[in-house]
Amino acid sequence: LLKVVWCVCVLFFFPHSSACLLFLVADWHEVRRIVGFFQMHLVVCGGLLGALSFFRWFIGSLQLFCYVAKEYDLEVVEIFHTVNQSISNVPFTSLNETTSGKNSRAIILDYKEKYFIGDYLTVRVDTFDYMGKEKTYGGDFLRARIFSQYLGAGASGRIEDFNNGSYNIYFALSWEGNVKISISLYHPSEGVSVLWKTRNIGYDNIIFTGKFINNSREIHRECGFYLVSKENRCEYFDPRHGEVFYCIKPPDVPCEALISMMSDAKPHSYLSDMEKTIFTRFIAVDSFPNFVFISSFPHVSGNSTEVMTKCRFGMLPPFPSGYFLQNIWHAFFCNLSSYEPLSQIDKCLTGKMIYLMGDSTLRQWIEYFPSRLKNLKYFDLHESGWHKRYLAIDMNRNIFIQWKKHGHPFVTRSFYNVKDYTTITNEIDQLSGGPHTVIVITVGQHFRPFPLIVFIKRLLNVRKAIERLFLRSPDTNVIIKSENTREINTDVERFSDFHGYIQYMLVKDIFKGLNVGVIDAWDMTIASGSYNVHPSNIVIENEINMLLAYIC
Numbered sequence: 424l425l426k427v428v429w430c431v432c433v434l435f436f437f438p439h440s441s442a443c444l445l446f447l448v449a450d451w452h453e454v455r456r457i458v459g460f461f462q463m464h465l466v467v468c469g470g471l472l473g474a475l476s477f478f479r480w481f482i483g484s485l486q487l488f489c490y491v492a493k494e495y496d497l498e499v500v501e502i503f504h505t506v507n508q509s510i511s512n513v514p515f516t517s518l519n520e521t522t523s524g525k526n527s528r529a530i531i532l533d534y535k536e537k538y539f540i541g542d543y544l545t546v547r548v549d550t551f552d553y554m555g556k557e558k559t560y561g562g563d564f565l566r567a568r569i570f571s572q573y574l575g576a577g578a579s580g581r582i583e584d585f586n587n588g589s590y591n592i593y594f595a596l597s598w599e600g601n602v603k604i605s606i607s608l609y610h611p612s613e614g615v616s617v618l619w620k621t622r623n624i625g626y627d628n629i630i631f632t633g634k635f636i637n638n639s640r641e642i643h644r645e646c647g648f649y650l651v652s653k654e655n656r657c658e659y660f661d662p663r664h665g666e667v668f669y670c671i672k673p674p675d676v677p678c679e680a681l682i683s684m685m686s687d688a689k690p691h692s693y694l695s696d697m698e699k700t701i702f703t704r705f706i707a708v709d710s711f712p713n714f715v716f717i718s719s720f721p722h723v724s725g726n727s728t729e730v731m732t733k734c735r736f737g738m739l740p741p742f743p744s745g746y747f748l749q750n751i752w753h754a755f756f757c758n759l760s761s762y763e764p765l766s767q768i769d770k771c772l773t774g775k776m777i778y779l780m781g782d783s784t785l786r787q788w789i790e791y792f793p794s795r796l797k798n799l800k801y802f803d804l805h806e807s808g809w810h811k812r813y814l815a816i817d818m819n820r821n822i823f824i825q826w827k828k829h830g831h832p833f834v835t836r837s838f839y840n841v842k843d844y845t846t847i848t849n850e851i852d853q854l855s856g857g858p859h860t861v862i863v864i865t866v867g868q869h870f871r872p873f874p875l876i877v878f879i880k881r882l883l884n885v886r887k888a889i890e891r892l893f894l895r896s897p898d899t900n901v902i903i904k905s906e907n908t909r910e911i912n913t914d915v916e917r918f919s920d921f922h923g924y925i926q927y928m929l930v931k932d933i934f935k936g937l938n939v940g941v942i943d944a945w946d947m948t949i950a951s952g953s954y955n956v957h958p959s960n961i962v963i964e965n966e967i968n969m970l971l972a973y974i975c
Contacts, residue, residue, distance in 0.1 A: 496665070496880075498883060499876055499879050499880050499883065502879050502883075502929070502933075503875060503876055503879060506875065506925060506929070507619075510562070510615065510616070510619050510925075511560065511561065511562025511586075511612050511615065511616055512616055513560065513562055513612045513613050513615070513616040514613075514616075515613040515614075515616065515617060515697070515698065515701065518553070518700055518701065519552060519553040519554050520552050520553070520554070520556075520613075521552060521553065521611040521612075521613045521614070521701060522550045522551070522552060522558055522563050522608060522611035522612060522613075523550075523551060523552055523553045524607070524608035526551040526552065526553065526555055527548060527549065527550040527551050527608070528548070528549050528551070529546055529547070529548045529549075529604075529606055530546070530547050531544065531545070531546055531547075532545040532546070532547050532591075533545070538596050539596070540596060540597060540598065540599060541595075541596065541597075542596045543593055543594065543595055543596065544569070544593070544594040544596055544604075545591055545592070545593055545594075546567075546580075546591070546592045546594070546604060546606065547589065547590070547591055547592075548565070548589065548590040548591075548592060548606060549588065549589050550563060550588045550589070550590075557588060558588030558612075559587060559588050560586060560587065560588060560612060561584040561585060561586040561587065561588060561589075561590070561612060562584070562586070562612030562615055562616070563584075563590075563608060563610065563611055563612045563615065564608075564609045564610040564611075564612075564614070564615050564920075564921045564924070565582055565590065565592075565606060565607065565608055565609065566606075566607045566609055566920075566949060567579065567580030567582055567592045567594075567604075567605065567606045567607070568580060568604075568605050568949055568950055568952065569594045569596075569602045569603065569604050569605070570602070570603055570605065570950075570952060571598065571600045571601060571602055571603065572603075573600075574598060574600055574748060574749065575747060575748065575749045575750035575751075575961075576597075576598045576600070576602075576746065576747055576748045576749070577746065577747045577950040577951050577952060578594065578595060578597060578743055578745075578746035578747070578950050579742070579743040579946050579949040579950050580592040580593060580594045580606070580743070581593045581594075581742060581743060592606060595743065595746070595755070597746045597748070597753070598746070598748045605952075609911070609919075609920060609921065610701075610702075610915075610919070610921055611701065613701060614701040614702060615921055617694065617698045617701060618915070618916070618919055618921050618922070619921075619925075621693035621694055621698075621916065622872075622873075622874060622875065622922060623874045623875060623876075624693050624874075625649070625693070625874070626647055626648050626649045626873060626874065627689055627691045627693070628688065628689060628691070628693075628872035628873065628916070628917050629647075629686050629687070629688060629689060629832065629834055629872050629873070629917070630645065630647070630686065630687060630688075630689040631645065631646035631647045631670075631684055631685070631686045631832075632644070632645060632646065632684065632685050632686065632687075633645075633646040633670040633681050633683070633684050633841075634681070634682055634683040634684070634685075634838055635670075635673050635676050635680040635681050635682070636680055636682050637673075637675075637676045637677075637680045640676070642673040642676060644670050644671040644672070644673055645670070645671050646668065646669060646670035646671070646684060647668070647669060648667070648668060648669070648831070648832070648873070648877065649669070650669050650670075650671060652671055654671050654672065655671075655672040656669045656670065656671060656672055657669065657670045657671075657672045657678035657681065658678075659678075659681075661846070661849070664846070664848050664849075664884045665880070665884075666830075666831075666846065666880065666881070666884065668831045681841060682840065682841065682842060683838040683839060683840055683841055684833075684838065684839060684841050684844075685835060685836060685837055685838045685839070686832070686833070686834045686835060686836070687836050688872075688914060688917060692916060693916070694916055702915045702916070731754075731756070731757055731758040732757060732758060733757060733758055733972070734754065734757035734758065734759055734940070734969070734972040734973050735757065735940075735973070736900070736901075736938045736939055736940050736973060737937075737938045737939070738756055738757060738940075738941070739931075739935060739941070740754070740755075740756050740941050740943050740946075741755060741756060742943070742946060743755065743946055743950070744756060744943045744946045745759070745943075745946065745947075745950075746950060747947075747950050747951055747965075750961045750965075751965065751968075752947060752965035752968065752969065754969070754972075757972070758972075759968070759969060759972050760972065764968050764971030764972050764975055765795065765964070765967070765968050765971065767971075767975065768795050768796060768971060769796060769820060770975075771971050771974065771975035772796070772817075772820070772822050772971075773820040773821065773822065774820070774821050774822070774859050775822055775823070775859055775860075775861055775974070776823040776859055776860050776861065777822075777823065777824045777825070777861040777862075777863070778825055778827075778850070778854065778860070778861070778862045778863070779824070779825065779826040779827070779863050780826075780827055780829060780847045780850055780851075780862065780863065780864050780865075781828070781829050781847070781863075781864055781865035781866055781904070782828065782829065782833075782865060782866070782867070782868050782869055782906075783809065783810075783828075783868075783956075783957065784865060784868065784904075784906070784907055784944070784956070784957060784958070785826060785863060785865045785904065786809070786813065786826045786828075787957060787958075787963050788826070788863070788963065788966070788967060789813045789815055789824055789825075789826040790813075791960065791963050791964065791967065792815060792824060792967075793815065795967075796817055796820075796822065798817045798818070798819050798820065799815050799816070799817045799822060799824070800815065800816060800817070801813065801814065801815050802814040802815065802816055806840065808837050808838075808839060809835075809837075810828050810833070810835055810837070810839040811839075811840075812825065812826065812827050812828075812843070813825065813826040813827075827850065828844070829846065829847050829866055829869070830844060830845055830846035830847065830849075831846075832869050832870060832872075832873055832877070833869050834869045834872065846881070846884070847864055847866065847881075847885050847888070848881075848884040848885050848887075848888040849888075851885070851888040851889060851891075851892055852888055852891065852892075854892065854899075855895070855896060856892050856895060856896025856898075856899035857896050857898060857899060858898040858899070858900070860896070860899050860900065861900040861901075861902070861970075861974055862892075862899065862900065862901045862902065863902045863904060863970065864885065864901070864902070864903055864904065865903070865904040865905070865906060865944075866878070866881060866882070866885070866906070866930075867905070867906030867923060867926045867927070867930070868906055868909070868918075868923070868956060870926060871917060871918050871919070871922040871923060871926070872917035872918065872922075875925065875926075875929075878926055878929065879929065879933075882929060882930065882933045882934075883933065886933055886934060886937065889901055889934075889937055889939065890937070893937075893938065897938075900940070900973070900974050901937075901938075901939040901940070902939065902940040902941070902942060902970055902973060902974075903930065903934050903939050903940070903941050903942070904942040904944050904966065905927050905930055905931070905941070905942065905943055905944045905945045905946075906923055906926060906927060906930075906944065906945065907923075907944040907945055907947070907948040907953065907956070907958055907962070908920050908923065908945065908948040908949060908953055908954065909923070909954070909955065909956035910954055910955060910956060911954055913956075923945070924945075927945045940969075940970075940973035940974075942966050942969045942970065944958070944962070944966060947962050947965060947966065948962060
């Protein structure tokens with residue numbers, strides 16, 4: 424009722440604003456969450472946080488709506504609201520009433536003794552809690568794959584949630600042999616609801632430390648998207664794209680003296696002690712047992728030999744988008760040769776300028792290229808650390824490859840240079856483009872600990888930069904690589920794959936309709952059974968093979 428009354432008050436003062444829908448996300452049963460939620464949004468419009476008295480909190484929170492004053496920012500709010508509607512809001516009252524992987528049941532529907540390549544296998548999952556009671560609502564975060572380890576084969580399953588505690592999981596059978604089924608419960612719906620709410624409360628998951636150098640003085644100060652401090656602040660504002668970052672200003676030191684940055688997890692949690700128990704219990708994945716071996720043989724009708732077109736920009740991959748066989752990725756939606764692109768990499772990349780923009784999962788590419796391009800040599804830029812800018816050149820074939828980390832947030836415990844540090848949006852705006860220019864973009868892993876509005880705003884800015892690029896150079900090659908899965912037990916509150924999945928779906932939605940190529944690293948890493956933020960060279964090689972299929 425309090426939420427509804429609040430929205431009515433807001434709409435009275437701001438009748439054209441739909442932003443009050445954001446308030447429905449927070450858990451208003453705890454005062455700290457009320458305040459934290461508004462702190463998160465007040466920074467966007469630059470409003471001042473009042474005292475914790477209700478009156479000043481009420482007046483101060485109204486400043487939020489300068490955030491939606493522009494049509495562009497209203498788009499951020501609307502996207503956020505759409506995501507919020509798609510996530511179950513499940514109350515958490517007892518650990519024993521949460522979904523149990525061990526008690527839940529899986530059964531193959533319309534089971535047959537023999538399946539053929541091209542057939543579909545459907546598994547029905549009915550969930551139960553720890554007391555053996557059948558669940559009546561959905562929203563669990565599941566992961567499903569089939570695989571034949573001895574064949575280097577694997578594929579993701581498509582999950583359909585009936586929102587009543589039951590799920591259907593669909594697998595396309597694409598290779599011959601015995602196939603094992605794996606269906607895992609990562610988070611119960613109660614845990615999903617908690618993770619979603621706590622993610623969007625505030626910015627206290629990560630603390631940034633900026634290093635200022637003034638003559639011989641080295642000074643460290645706290646930085647971030649939002650700072651609660653009476654001290655003077657340095658504001659690093661991008662007026663064109665509406666993105667801002669702050670540092671506490673050292674006395675008698677100019678803001679321009681900031682030279683490097685580092686970050687770390689803050690000794691802090693938005694989870695209550697009771698909520699933490701969900702993730703202690705579910706830190707290990709429960710796999711649904713039984714029905715794990717299936718035989719698959721070539722289909723007598725031969726319908727699996729359908730000829731597909733070449734991989735082209737503008738194609739929208741389905742999910743699943745392909746499968747592994749003999750550790751080689753085969754796409755469902757286009758003709759991805761299993762050997763031609765990589766075997767002709769020298770010829771394909773001759774004369775190309777390749778800009779890799781993103782996180783360390785894309786840095787893996789530039790570390791892999793020299794194993795295939797024997798004349799590709801690194802150029803020493805006299806920088807240090809894994810996050811330094813990488814530049815590799817093949818003078819004989821006129822190949823230029825550069826990796827550069829994306830802008831804030833970038834989470835690492837070692838200092839990195841910020842003097843040549845900017846967002847992907849600005850990097851794209853500085854390129855002229857053209858048929859010899861290849862841009863590969865990935866964002867996601869470093870955004871997981873922050874409110875989703877930060878990620879949405881960045882994606883919209885990147886999309887607009889790509890649209891501007893295509894206006895001046897429509898023949899530029901642009902590839903979007905989705906983020907991949909990572910370790911199961913790495914700081915679930917900040918880095919859970921649930922956060923990654925939400926971002927993965929947003930990337931697909933926001934870049935839809937652009938003439939770009941898509942490399943579905945999320946699908947690849949599920950299919951391969953990867954549990955590492957830095958996938959193996961098998962995945963990296965197939966990602967690059969997909970790149971070459973687009974541009975060669």
